Amino acid sequence: MGMNATIEAVTDRIAKRSEKTRSAYLDRIEGQRRSGVNRAVLSCGNLAHGFAACGVSDKEALKGDVTPNIGIITAYNDMLSAHQPYETYPALIREAARLKGGTAQVAGGVPAMCDGVTQGQPSMDLSLFSRDVIAMAAAVGLSHNMFDSAMFLGICDKIVPGLAIAALSFGHLPSVFVPAGPMPSGLPNDEKARVRQLFAEGKIGRDKLLEAESQSYHSPGTCTFYGTANSNQMLMEIMGLHLPGSSFVNPGTDLRDALTRRATERALEITDLGNEYIPAGHIIDEKAIVNGMVGLLATGGSTNHTMHLIAMANAAGLRINWADMSDLSDIIPLIARVYPNGLADVNRFHAAGGMGYLIGELLEGGLLHEDVLTIQGKGLGRYVAEPRLKDGELVFEDAPRTSGDEKVLATVAKPFASNGGLMMLKGNLGASVIKVSAVKPEHRVIEAPARVFTSQEELQRAFKHNLLTEDTIAVVRFAGPKAQGMPELHKLTPPLGVLLDRGLKVALVTDGRMSGASGKVPAAIHVTPEANEGGPLAKVRDGDMIRLDAEKGTLDVLVDEAEFAAREPATCDLSAEHINMGRELFAGFRSLVGRADEGASVFG
Known part of the structure; x- marks a missing residue:
């Protein structure tokens, strides 16, 4: 099937609207590439400081300028279930990099707020602003200019958009986003909602409410409902910054670790030192952004992305608006039902066919741009795939072309609703x-x-x-x-x-x-x-x-x-x-922040 006319029209008008800003952006990141992506531009004193804490073999590798070095930006903390699995990732990444002939260093950490923890609390006032703080913190880490590519470890609400803004600010660097996966399914979401309403009515006490909440959020991994965190994972995959099928593999599994090792290898293969240079700023263009909007609409994703996508696009010199999203919403069918727009959680979505089925169905319906660049190379068709372990080796097999659960994943021809969520x-x-x-x-x-x-x-x-x-x-x-x-x-x-x-x-x-x-x-x-x-x-x-x-x-x-x-x-x-819980520190943010329909960003 040919490309949908509305998608082509929206993509074309974004490109036309962004012509000057996108051109300036591409010129800027090409200038960064030419001025030095690697350690060759650092003085001996700079470089010595940069690898002082490394082991002997890594120091020897980093003394030259031909060994690719990955900068890891991590949102690890062990309070948040989604980010706790990242504790072991740097060691795994360093080991995988050495086996591939490269090196890796943690370039910096970024804060990771949980809106589930801060809900209804004074600190929730900092949540949206944390996105731009994360972008700046990641930029500080990467500013040491020690790195040939970057790996971003982040999952939740404002963290991934903030990391994406940073990745695009350093758009000359190849960037690979690495998920940690959702926790196994716990108390069904509809039952959790029922208990919350009973508590609101005063029919049960706090002890029963806490018991239900603890059965819902019960182990390491992302919350399993389709909120902003899991919408983030969908976006990173459909826009080509994840490995295919990697978004919703549970943490602590052999497959999860194999995907992280492969992500490391890919981060080394696509640097400017090799023959397959794929910088983040080239991946995220107007077609990738439109693909992201289509994915959001087709799955009934997070409303937060009506702001985050605008801010992320701005970082790549692209200008999108709510009218673009609205016009796409008119023609994008809803083909996924995941709580809160259905009873299933993301584990069931993944088991029913997941991202590989979703992308394949949307491509076949002429609703996605296939001719895009991804970390896997040219073509979104590469993402109609799912990862498997065969004899301990990671392989990517064809994704199913029929839904494994028609209550969770529908077809473009027979969707749950004729327009977007x-x-x-x-x-x-x-x-x-x-x-x-x-x-x-x-x-x-x-x-x-x-x-x-x-x-x-x-x-x-x-x-x-x-x-x-x-x-x-x-x-x-x-x-x-x-x-x-x-x-x-x-x-x-x-x-x-x-x-x-x-x-x-x-x-x-x-x-x-x-x-x-x-x-x-x-x-x-x-x-x-x-x-x-x-x-x-x-x-x-x-x-x-x-x-x-x-x-x-x-x-x-x-x-x-x-x-x-x-x-x-x-x-x-x-x-x-505007005071207490750190809110007094954000007066400048409140004065600088833009409108919601312009991305609610302090970056202008």
Whole structure:
């Protein structure tokens, strides 16, 4: 089948819009390549400092400029289940590099926040900003100019986008992203959600809630629902920065270790010292970015990537926007159902055919660019594959071309839904994003009076005091990037879900985030311009009728236009939200950060 016309049109307009910035970017990374990718440009004193801690054989190898050296950027810490497996990766990578005739060094570590830990806590205000901190921290590590390629060890929400921004800033270096894989399946996600709602209603105690949560998040590895962390893994693979089929292999397995060794070998093979130079800045072009957007839509992925993809593309000199995503959403079918837009977790998705089946089905349907560059070489067709161990050796076999579970993976011809899992809303309240893949059709259009809150805690109090007894569109404002740093508002999911189950018409409208775990309640998030900048959301009052229409893609307050324009925008004293838990250190970020629809980045 030929390429879909809408995908071609969106790709072409991105290329045209980005012509000057992309050209300047490619010139810049070519200049970096020419000025010296390896240790030959370092003085003897510089170089001696750079390998002082190495063993004898590595020192001898690094004294010359013909031995490829990998810089490892790691997000390891042993508090977070997703990143704990990375503890052993540097030793494994160094050993694999030596066997291949190369060397490897940990160039630096980056912070790794967990939104699951910080949910509803003051430190959540730092979460989105951590992406740009990670990018800068990785850049510091790579700035020593000791490296011919880079390997990035990271999984979760802001970590992979931050690492990708850094990789593209050092776009002259080949970069290989290395996953650690999801934890084995625990308590089913629908049961976990049921227990959370019972707790929200006061029907069970904290002991029962903690027991359920511990059965869900129970071992090393990534959380198994399809949130931002696993959306990250899908993106890295479909954009060609992972090895084929490597995203969802469980940690602590022989296959996982074999994939990490092979990733190391590949990082050495594609340096500028050999005959197959593949820098990160050449892999991530307009076609790769469009492939990433298609994958996100076809799987009902994280709404966080409506910001992260824009920021990542910017780092490669590419300019994308919500309109690009919206136009693609109209024609991309939803062919994966993974919690929260289905009952299966990512382990079941992987077992049903996983990324190899998904990419093959989208390629066959003319919905992906095949003619792209990847760390495996030219052509996304290389990714219609899955890794296996045969007699202890890693091999890549053809991925299945039929779904192993039609409740989890569908076909382009007979999808779960005819359009993508994300939708952009526009109207007199601004622009916003909604994840519709988990919202039942009967809940996608709602017209109800507004109840205005300035924090999620205020809404929770109203719920606990039984003050939300009628159809309601909850407006939670002053949670945008410039106000608080755009914290996630997942604490609202259980109470709003309870109201929905009671038969009320309920929706959320906010300039904050709900991210990849956005659930069954319709939520217009990332509203831009945000209330803290005097956006329309700041003019909404209790009782105003709001219409959220996720069928037509509109979000409007139904107030006389002249009256609404004459209103003074509300203000909010957020000084108490800007101190403690390190928040005072991020005043500069809050002043510099851009709009959500521009990537919510401090880099401009």
